[in-house]
Amino acid sequence: MNQIIPFSKERMLSGDRVTGKLHLGHYAGSLHNRVKLQSRYDTLVMLADVQALTTHFDHPENISRHLREITLDYLAAGVDPNESTIFIQSMVPEIAELTVFFSMFVTVNSLRHNPTIKAESGNRSLGELYYGFLGYPVSQTSDIAFCKATVIPVGEDQLPHLELTRKLIRRFNELYRPVFPEPQAIISEMPRLVGTDGNAKMSKSLGNTIPLDCTEEELAFKIRKAVTDPARVHKDDPGHPEICPIFSYHQAFRSQEADKIQEACQMGSIGCTMCKRCLFKDLNLMLEPMRERRAMYTRRSDDIEDILKTGTRRAQELAKETLGEVREAMGLDYFNHNQVN
Numbered sequence: 270m271n272q273i274i275p276f277s278k279e280r281m282l283s284g285d286r287v288t289g290k291l292h293l294g295h296y297a298g299s300l301h302n303r304v305k306l307q308s309r310y311d312t313l314v315m316l317a318d319v320q321a322l323t324t325h326f327d328h329p330e331n332i333s334r335h336l337r338e339i340t341l342d343y344l345a346a347g348v349d350p351n352e353s354t355i356f357i358q359s360m361v362p363e364i365a366e367l368t369v370f371f372s373m374f375v376t377v378n379s380l381r382h383n384p385t386i387k388a389e390s391g392n393r394s395l396g397e398l399y400y401g402f403l404g405y406p407v408s409q410t411s412d413i414a415f416c417k418a419t420v421i422p423v424g425e426d427q428l429p430h431l432e433l434t435r436k437l438i439r440r441f442n443e444l445y446r447p448v449f450p451e452p453q454a455i456i457s458e459m460p461r462l463v464g465t466d467g468n469a470k471m472s473k474s475l476g477n478t479i480p481l482d483c484t485e486e487e488l489a490f491k492i493r494k495a496v497t498d499p500a501r502v503h504k505d506d507p508g509h510p511e512i513c514p515i516f517s518y519h520q521a522f523r524s525q526e527a528d529k530i531q532e533a534c535q536m537g538s539i540g541c542t543m544c545k546r547c548l549f550k551d552l553n554l555m556l557e558p559m560r561e562r563r564a565m566y567t568r569r570s571d572d573i574e575d576i577l578k579t580g581t582r583r584a585q586e587l588a589k590e591t592l593g594e595v596r597e598a599m600g601l602d603y604f605n606h607n608q609v610n
């Protein structure tokens with residue numbers, strides 16, 4: 270068994286629902302920030318398998334495959350298991366316990382009107398929403414609180430969740446005793462990525478993603494098939510980069526060149542084929558080291574299991590400590606930290 274290294278710095282928590290492979294949207298949204306900041310903070314990366322059930326409860330059999338795929342995506346993207354603690358949410362039961370405690374003082378109304386929940390629930394009425402789905406922000410609060418994370422790398426769309434977390438943490442601290450720090454967001458400097466079909470969201474369910482594990486050929490195909498400004502018929506027609514997904518990828522991943530591309534597109538001095546070729550070249554360069562790391566970890570699959578076991582044990586230790594404080598603050602530590610002998 271590997272030795273558990275104690276936490277010593279400020280903590281950063283991030284993670285993903287275990288619903289399938291990660292794509293460039295995840296990378297731009299927060300993954301690149303986690304990699305960049307992992308040595309500055311004690312970094313925890315959570316595989317949110319419980320939260321995957323909020324929308325995939327009827328197919329739990331896929332979760333263990335996705336767990337492995339996402340872990341590989343993390344390691345390939347540069348999450349370093351010596352710097353970051355990668356752990357499995359359902360194996361830290363204290364998170365669920367904390368969710369129950371927080372749920373006592375959150376109103377259904379505040380959950381229903383949370384902008385992210387509103388957007389994701391579409392036109393469904395309260396009567397059609399599942400309790401677990403509605404309570405997603407409470408569960409996220411517990412993810413952040415159990416490890417006393419103070420910084421959370423997020424995309425702009427996650428800010429309403431974090432605001433609710435801050436409110437719940439404040440409420441807990443006022444009601445009982447200050448146990449939790451209020452977390453701050455670290456917003457990605459990359460813009461939110463649109464789908465290759467021009468949809469406002471890059472999403473697996475819409476089939477418009479560029480997966481992090483794509484090969485050179487798949488990347489070329491995805492970029493070739495991506496929509497551009499439909500008004501551009503000839504290559505010297507003036508274009509509208511602001512409505513073109515390819516331009517948004519230039520902005521995210523080739524920020525130095527984006528102004529030049531914008532000008533050339535608007536003046537009709539660059540064709541879409543050339544513009545896509547430039548993007549392909551740079552994205553492929555960015556993905557190449559990820560492919561190498563992925564290949565290395567794929568050959569060492571026992572290492573992945575070790576990384577997950579060690580990370581999860583470390584998170585469990587932390588959770589026990591925090592929940593001890595929580596029970597004490599709430600007056601629920603009846604028999605010496607709830608041990609009955």
Ligand code: SF4
Pocket residue numbers: 497498501508509510513514515516530534539540541542544545
């Ligand atoms: S030139 Fe580039 S930015 Fe302009 S429409 Fe074509 S692909 Fe999009």
